[in-house]
Amino acid sequence: MRVxxxxxxxxELLSQRALxxxxxxxxxxxxxxxxxxxxxxxxxxxxxxxxSEGEVIAVTLGxxxxxxxxxxxxxxxASRAVHATGDAFAGGDVVATARALAAAVRHLDGExxxxxxxxxxAALDGLGSVIPSLVAAELGWPQLTVVxxxxxxxxxxxxxxxxxxxxxRWRAATPAVVSVTDSANDPRLPKMKDLLAARAAEITxxxxxxxxxxxxxxxxxxxxxxxxxxxxxxEHPGPEIVTDDDGExxxxxxxxxxxxxxxxxxx
Amino acid sequence: MxxxxxLVVALGDVRGPVLEAVTLARTLGTPTxxxxxxxxxxDLHALGTAGVERALVAELGDARHAAAVAGRAVATAAEVxxxxxxxxxxxxxxxxxxxxxxxxLDAGLLLxxxxxxxxxxxxxxxxxxxxxxxxxxxxxxxxxxVAVATVRANAVVATPADRAASTAAEPLQVDATLPRGxxxxxxxxxxxAGRPALAEAATVVLGGxxxxxxxxxxxxxxxxxxxxxxxxxxxxxxxxxxxxxxVGQTGVTIAPRLYIGAGISGAPHHHGGMQAxxxxxAVNVDPDAPLVQIADFAVIGDxxxxxxxxxAAIREHLDQSRGS
Ligand SMILES: Cc1cc2nc3c(=O)[nH]c(=O)nc-3n(C[C@H](O)[C@H](O)[C@H](O)COP(=O)(O)OP(=O)(O)OC[C@H]3O[C@@H](n4cnc5c(N)ncnc54)[C@H](O)[C@@H]3O)c2cc1C
Ligand SMILES: Nc1ncnc2c1ncn2[C@@H]1O[C@H](COP(=O)(O)O)[C@@H](O)[C@H]1O
Numbered sequence: 001m002r003v004x005x006x007x008x009x010x011x012e013l014l015s016q017r018a019l020x021x022x023x024x025x026x027x028x029x030x031x032x033x034x035x036x037x038x039x040x041x042x043x044x045x046x047x048x049x050x051x052s053e054g055e056v057i058a059v060t061l062g063x064x065x066x067x068x069x070x071x072x073x074x075x076x077x078a079s080r081a082v083h084a085t086g087d088a089f090a091g092g093d094v095v096a097t098a099r100a101l102a103a104a105v106r107h108l109d110g111e112x113x114x115x116x117x118x119x120x121x122a123a124l125d126g127l128g129s130v131i132p133s134l135v136a137a138e139l140g141w142p143q144l145t146v147v148x149x150x151x152x153x154x155x156x157x158x159x160x161x162x163x164x165x166x167x168x169r170w171r172a173a174t175p176a177v178v179s180v181t182d183s184a185n186d187p188r189l190p191k192m193k194d195l196l197a198a199r200a201a202e203i204t205x206x207x208x209x210x211x212x213x214x215x216x217x218x219x220x221x222x223x224x225x226x227x228x229x230x231x232x233x234x235e236h237p238g239p240e241i242v243t244d245d246d247g248e249x250x251x252x253x254x255x256x257x258x259x260x261x262x263x264x265x266x267x
Numbered sequence: 268m269x270x271x272x273x274l275v276v277a278l279g280d281v282r283g284p285v286l287e288a289v290t291l292a293r294t295l296g297t298p299t300x301x302x303x304x305x306x307x308x309x310d311l312h313a314l315g316t317a318g319v320e321r322a323l324v325a326e327l328g329d330a331r332h333a334a335a336v337a338g339r340a341v342a343t344a345a346e347v348x349x350x351x352x353x354x355x356x357x358x359x360x361x362x363x364x365x366x367x368x369x370x371x372l373d374a375g376l377l378l379x380x381x382x383x384x385x386x387x388x389x390x391x392x393x394x395x396x397x398x399x400x401x402x403x404x405x406x407x408x409x410x411x412x413v414a415v416a417t418v419r420a421n422a423v424v425a426t427p428a429d430r431a432a433s434t435a436a437e438p439l440q441v442d443a444t445l446p447r448g449x450x451x452x453x454x455x456x457x458x459x460a461g462r463p464a465l466a467e468a469a470t471v472v473l474g475g476x477x478x479x480x481x482x483x484x485x486x487x488x489x490x491x492x493x494x495x496x497x498x499x500x501x502x503x504x505x506x507x508x509x510x511x512x513x514v515g516q517t518g519v520t521i522a523p524r525l526y527i528g529a530g531i532s533g534a535p536h537h538h539g540g541m542q543a544x545x546x547x548x549a550v551n552v553d554p555d556a557p558l559v560q561i562a563d564f565a566v567i568g569d570x571x572x573x574x575x576x577x578x579a580a581i582r583e584h585l586d587q588s589r590g591s
Contacts, residue, residue, distance in 0.1 A: 037517060094376055095369070124516050124539070126398070128378050129359060133334055133366035142449035143334065146359050148510065158452070162510045163359050164279070165464065166456045168332065173448025182517045183503075183510070224375030228393060229406040236561060241554065244568025250576020253548070256564050257577075258584055262525045262546060263492060264469070 001054035001152075001174075004105055005045040005118045006135070007038040007073050009066035010125040024091055024227075034069040037120035037180075039076070039187035044150055044180045045118045046077050046188070054115075055079050059104050061089060061097060067203060075190035075198035082108070086207040091220030098134030100218055103211040105139060115174040116157070121146060121181045129179075136177040144172050145179040271296030271385075274350035275319075276341050278303055278331075278364060281310040284356030284467045286425035288418050289317040291383055293428060295352050295392070299323065301344040301439065303331045311434045318428025323347070323439040329451050330443040334360070338367020340441040345372055345413070347439065352392060354383070357417035358466055358519075365415050375409030379520065381422035381543070392416075401542030420467040421523055421545075457509065465512060468495035470525040471544075473514060475499045477530015477551065477570055480507045484574035485529060491578045491585075497521065499537050515540035529570035533558025550574065 012031050045056045058073035060066050061084040070081035084104050092100065108114055117139070122129040129146075136143035144150070147159035157176055160169050172178075190198070208218045216222060242252045257263050273292040277285045277300055285300070292298035300314055300322045314322055325331075325340040341364060345353050353368060355361040357379050369376040377383075380394035391408045394416055398405055445451075465471060472494045474485035482496070489496045498508040500515060514521050516539040526544035531537065533549070533556055541547075542561065549562040550570045559565040566573050 094366075094378075121517055126378075127516065127520065127539070128362070130362050130366040130376065130378065133363040134370060136446075137335070137338075137367055137370040140446075142446040143363075145334070145363060156448070164466075165459060165511060166454055168451065168455075169453040171450045171452050176448070182500075224373075224409060224411040225377060226408050226410050227405055228408045229404075231404050233397070233402060233404050239549070239559060239562040239565045241559070241565045241567060244566055244573050247572070247576075249550075249566040249568045249573040250578075251580045253550070253564075253566050253573060253577040254580035254584070256548070257492075257525070257581065260546065262470070263581060263585070264524075 001049050001115045002057070002112060003045040003049045003054060003116045003118055004057050004059055004108055004114050005038075005041050005073065005078065006101055006131070007042065007058055007060050007069050008035040008120070008123045009033070009060060009062050009069035010035045010123055022091065032065065032068070034072040035120055035123050037122060037124065037182050038069070040180050040182050040184050041118045041120045042073050042076050042078065043185045043187040044178070045116070047185070048116060048118075048152055057082060057108055059084065059101065059108075061085070061100050061104070063090075070203055071198040071201065072190070074201050075194040076188055077194075080204070081201070082204045082206060084206050084208075084211065088208045088215055089219045091223065092218060093223035093225045094128055094130050094134060095224050096218055096222035098131050098138055099222060100208065100211065100213060101131065102135050102138030103213055104206065105135070107206065107211055113175070117141070117175075117177045119177070119179045121179055132177055132179040139175075139177065141175050141177050142172040143177045144170050145177070146181060147178060148181050148183050150178060150180060150184060271352065272348045272350040273298045273352045273354065274341070274345050274348055275300050276353065276355045276361075276364070277301065278337065278355070278361060281306065281313055282467065283425060284418075284420045286313060286317050287420065287423045288354045288356050289314070289319060290425045291418060291423045292352070292354055293318055295383065295385060299344075299348045299350065301325065301341060303327060303337060303340060306436050311436060315432050315434040316427045317425070318430065318432050319434050320432040321348075322434050322436045324436050325439040325441045327441060327443040329454065330445055332451055332454060333445050333449060334363035335367050335446045336443055337364040338371060340439070341365075341368035342371035343441050344439055351413045353413075353415040355415070355417045356467070357419050361417050365417050369415040372413045372415065373411065374413035374415045375411050377407055377409060377414065377416040379419045380416050381419055381522070383416055383418070397543045419520070419522055421469055462489060463493065463495045465495040465497050465514070466519050466521060469523055470494035470527075471497050471514075471521055471523045472527045472529070473497040473499070473531060474502065474529050474570070475531030476501045478502070478507070480505060481571070482507065484571050488527070488574045488578045491581050499531055499534075528558050529574055531558050532556045533561065
């Protein structure tokens with residue numbers, strides 16, 4: 001199996017996340033990291049490749065600091081890393097991002113056939129969860145997405161998903177696009193020596209022209225949406241707190257709900 | 268000038284979120300509904316009350332569960348109706364379908380918007396939503412002619428149209444061929460315990476690790492409020508609740524009118540999936556729990572005492588107001 005895993009570099013959840021004047025996410029090396037759920041994608045990729053002496057190639061699209069996400073992926077055991085970067089990519093929406101990632105997959109597929117593209121469930125900055133579907137559409141490949149359990153049966157993949165009150169099991173022939181949830185596996189922790197080795201590892205850098213994409217196909221120019229306004233919301237005024245010390249807590253809660261007309265849907 | 272055509276997609280039953288999307292669609296133009304399953308008499312009546320004159324029904328069998336096929340149905344319906352605005356009530360599944368439809372229609376894609384409006388000056392549609400766990404408010408415009416948007420539940424209150432319509436349903440022919448090599452092996456719908464669906468409920472009562480696995484008090488308060496029940500990932504990992512009851516960044520994102528979290532610490536992963544909620548209530552033994560800090564109202568104490576007492580007080584109030 002030759003597996004491409006798509007990983008994103010995102011601001012940490014606990015950092016002060018912000019949008020700049022251009023409506024783009026502000027990212028710095030100090031408070032950004034590999035998107036947590038993408039570690040599950042890397043783990044799934046390593047397991048698929050490992051069971052058939054394969055290769056795992058990590059791909060990210062992002063500014064120069066996004067290389068940190070690739071190094072983490074290499075430390076976990078990926079064999080190669082590709083960084084699609086350059087000013088032309090800046091300001092891309094989901095459509096432009098998926099177009100560029102699909103082009104990167106096609107580029108690698110041209111070297112030797114790619115069997116699976118693995119992704120995380122969602123990038124925890126934008127919570128879009130659409131890149132896997134858009135990449136599948138671009139490539140014309142079947143998708144197994146939001147998968148909680150992934151198994152390889154011969155050359156076909158079987159995935160289980162639990163969504164909207166139903167449990168589904170799907171089978172897909174390769175090549176396919178797969179996204180995994182955070183409960184699909186337990187990502188391995190890289191060892192110190194692997195983390196050190198990854199720091200010096202070589203990373204393939206590709207620009208949009210290397211991927212055969214024109215200027216107007218990528219970044220803000222290749223996007224169909226534009227952020228027109230971004231404003232920080234006012235600070236929360238702080239909670240009204242009561243205690244249950246004298247056993248009145250439940251009644252106070254009921255009164256709060258009734259006084260604020262929040263018992264509307266009651267039966 | 269003829270009003271713009273707007274397509275609203277019902278992937279499943281015609282329920283609250285579909286009627287909310289129709290209400291929003293009416294502010295943009297003339298709504299037509301696409302349903303991927305047959306519409307029964309009550310569905311047609313509900314759509315008629317919401318002012319929908321035309322409904323398209325694409326019967327795709329099990330193939331409708333494949334995002335690529337459902338997306339093809341949406342794109343076909345948009346072309347047939349000439350709609351340049353396509354709205355889907357949001358969910359993981361809806362976002363996948365929206366992605367395929369947008370890809371086929373060369374459309375711009377807006378995800379999980381709380382508002383949607385035409386900008387008369389630019390002729391562009393603009394969606395609004397909160398990001399980064401509700402700390403930022405953003406507005407995003409679609410810069411190409413066609414827009415596909417997923418709409419979050421409870422962002423709009425569903426209202427009847429000024430004038431009710433009698434909805435005519437007509438079949439829509441769509442190619443139901445699955446993508447190469449894709450096959451649905453099994454699909455099982457889990458029983459719902461008669462409560463509203465988590466993603467669309469106006470009120471949600473959630474229990475966390477502080478329940479120690481005993482959700483009776485959470486369910487009792489939920490039932491008196493007509494609420495859905497939700498939980499944290501830790502409780503799903505413990506096997507106390509099913510996976511799709513999980514609220515948070517890797518679970519369901521919710522923004523109900525009222526969120527009540529009991530025995531939940533409010534970790535960032537949870538927080539990111541609920542902070543756009545209207546009113547947040549926390550019940551926790553620990554006044555320093557992060558959920559207490561972001562709440563509008565908090566009760567410090569044992570949830571096993573507080574929730575049943577609150578449920579009893581509300582029940583008593585409801586009985587009295589019904590009796591009088
Ligand atoms: C990649 C990743 C993704 C994740 N995604 C999600 C997600 O989508 N959703 C999610 O929820 N979590 C998610 N998590 C887990 C998250 O980080 C927290 O571990 C989890 O939300 C904590 O659950 P909890 O609040 O139930 O438990 P705890 O943090 O243990 O909190 C329990 C709370 O109950 C209180 N308590 C105890 N007894 C009582 C009592 N008798 N009465 C009242 N209060 C009581 C305690 O004071 C405490 O505040 C994710 C984690 C990772 C690593
Ligand atoms: N810029 C990117 N570079 C590489 N992979 C990405 C990028 N954006 C999204 N992905 C992948 O797509 C998944 C879903 O992202 P999203 O659709 O943005 O929520 C992520 O978990 C990643 O695996």
